[in-house]
Amino acid sequence: MTRSLDFTERNVYPGPQDREFLMNAPASGGSGGAHGMDLKDYVGVLKNRWIWIVIATTLGVVASLAITMAMTPKYTAKATLFVTVQSSQDTAYARSQYAMQRVGSYPQLISDPAILNGVIKELDLDLSMQDLKESLTAANPVDTVLINVTGSANTAERAADIANAAAPLLAEQISALENTDPEKLLVTPELSVPATEPVSPVAPRKTVNLALGFIAGLSLGIVLALIIDKLDPRVIRAKDAERRTNLPVLGKVFTARGKSGNGRNRNDYRQLVSSLLMANDAHLPQRILILSDPKAPTIDAIELASTLAAIGKKALVVQGDTRMPPLDTAESTSVGLGQVFLRTVTLQQAVQNKPEVPMGYLPAGSEEVELRGYDVFRQMEPMIADLESGHDVVIMLTTMQSTPVDGAAVAIHCDCVLVTCQEKKTTFGHLKRVINDLSSVRVGATGLIVLRKSRRFARPRKG
Template sequence: MAKPLDFRDQRTWSDASGLGMENSAVQGAAGMDLSDFIFVLRTRIWWIVASAILGVVAASLITMSMTPVYTAKATLFVSVKSSQDTAYARGQFALQRVGSYPQLINDPKLINQVINDLDLERSFQNVKANLSASNPADTVLLSVTANAPSAKEAADIANTAAPLLADSIGKLENSDPKTLTVNAVLSVPASQPQFASAPRKSVNLALGLVAGVSLGLLLALGVHKLDPRILRARDAERQLRLRVLGSVVPLSKQGSRTQSASSQIGYRQLVSNLLMANDGRLPRRMLVLNTRTDTMIDGQQLAQTLAALGKHAVIVQGDDLRAPVATEDTERDGLAQVLAGTSDLSDALVRVKSVPMAYLPAGPKQDSLRQFDVFAGLETLIASLEAEFDVVIFVASLEGQPVDATAVALHSDCVLLTCRERRTTYHQIKRSMQALNAVRVGATGLLIMKKPRFYQRQPKG
């Protein structure tokens, strides 16, 4: 009966398997480290890109919908005349007093005068909020700044408000013209600005980009956490507490074998990991349990890998949905007829001399085959195959015909669950593990079918 393999030295296993699995993954670490974030960025990059584009588009639309604001500035020069003081004293007096003049711009009479002179269709509060004055540090200058929806209106408001502010200063200070006179002269008139001061398009687009990327990162992390599919070996081990023994390219739908170097390395890695985990001994009875129809192994590739170790293998197809070995005759007798007693095992076996290996297909549907016949004949069948072959490999599924995978698991030394990268869900694997636990059989490990590369470079020669 199959049971989970005893991985005595986890550090040696992790280093030798080449799968990049850390001990923390086996222990079920819940947090995410740098490699997890990099993986999320690689696999969910389109979420981030799409969110960034949406952020920029939203910022562009908002910016376009905003009313442009133009800013114009007029400058007043404040001077002091006094017959009794020196030039230095007059300058110090001007510096001390000029800092209080900007507040005069809020005079309601001044603002109403600006509105009346320019016949503005704007409220008092609006003009007041967009009209200001300031005194640059350590200068006798006054800057009058006006904001308006058009460049001409902004310049007109600034040029109208500046002389009115100068008059207000004169009325306030020149109470005794014989002793002291303060003059504010429009030294630099406001000109029409060429560009709007608001909204700042570049800043808004940058903020939209940052907000979009940030939202994309949050979405990518959230989708990654909620994704029920198996994405990589490390996550599978962490979630299922089950060793990943290898990753290979799945058999194509046409039944042809993948000859790429990565596929060969994957099956060699699988066999090496089985040997390492089982003290150098290869299980004689193996069950490959398919969780989906697209997780079928390449039986001929696996048998060829075992043949390189001097092991003569036989592949038994227990599931009639898909064949692990491509054959031209799909209607010949197979496993169903052997278990029903209507065909001999030697006649049903297909021998492939080029590998070398043998293959026992599922055979046509046998209506007279009962579950009792399956359970009664399995041990005898496996024993007969063991007498001739070094390794007997059953390929089956939970609902497969003619043989259910749980029935084969009772007679197996090793049970491998297969899953498809980015397609198989954790629920499908857990369902298979629960079915095995129901007959008190433990899963040995997990075999991941990688996504095939359609544009893989062919080896030279």
């Protein structure tokens, strides 16, 4: 496959205006060579896919709330025993040390079947000993003579009843084990703080669960946004277009608005022309083919011609697809390129001059034109050569399947082939088909132009 960009025989060499334009032009619209995603790209993905993040986060919170509401609440209540030791043979300090040494083993007695059966009978619980064992615990705070008996239940009242019933039974069990000789040693566990009904359950923790649901949903949303962006068949970022097509993005411009020339996107087209010049050693191609998607808008041809006029180059814009809107909706498009091929009008009669730009314009003509591919191909080269006699640059606007002229028929006659793709509209499959169709006639695309939707209420930028 030969590359279409070859200016050795047919070129417009740069003059002083071109060099000054290159020096003052904005930075190139391409991504600068690196095709990996950086932090800015990830932020762009999150901005573009924010709806998925919101949906996933909302679902995470709703699911957490639903699970929390479905869970059975759990209440806990705590009763406290204070253990004292009396001995006629030891000092007060020795008795306190003895109590602290012994009290650490007392919480294990809470699982004694006698205590569990006593609680079940006292409260008339419909629980097995194993179930009650899981709902009843005891602990000794470090360096204290206290024993905390904790009861758990699905109601606050039942939790307090279990703790208050178990604490005295535990005290009786301790006394029975330790007070074998009360005259020498007397251990007395007393209920110092009875259990009270808790105000709120310890589980489920609604705030914590909602926070976890929010974090899980947000994380899932971010991952989902990145996956969807990766699988999206549309052109979203210039870097992705370069990576998938191996073609440089020469510029990102706004689409045609029907009425141009207001200067709002002037910098974008200066950027495009600058990138084209810098990519080719400051040589401006004389024949430029711009291929568009038939289902998407095309470039702002008048703005492009105005940019070329700013460096002293008069452009002629030729539309090769009758489906394209005219540059000026007030103009008649019944006479154009199709009628020139049919020889019903001359080329000079079909070309419209726009001295205010300045530029020339050749519309596609009537939609009823039926032409043979052979006739179009045979007349294309002499027609373009004739157009070049009065213009510095000939810009052909068409698609790969169009009438009267398709992209393949005119590509082999052009120095530069640019393929347009619209942000969030054009698919990579379409770009691949265009590149393959060009390859079938041994023409390689020069680069890509990314089209951005016109911002109707955008503030005009200084050009």
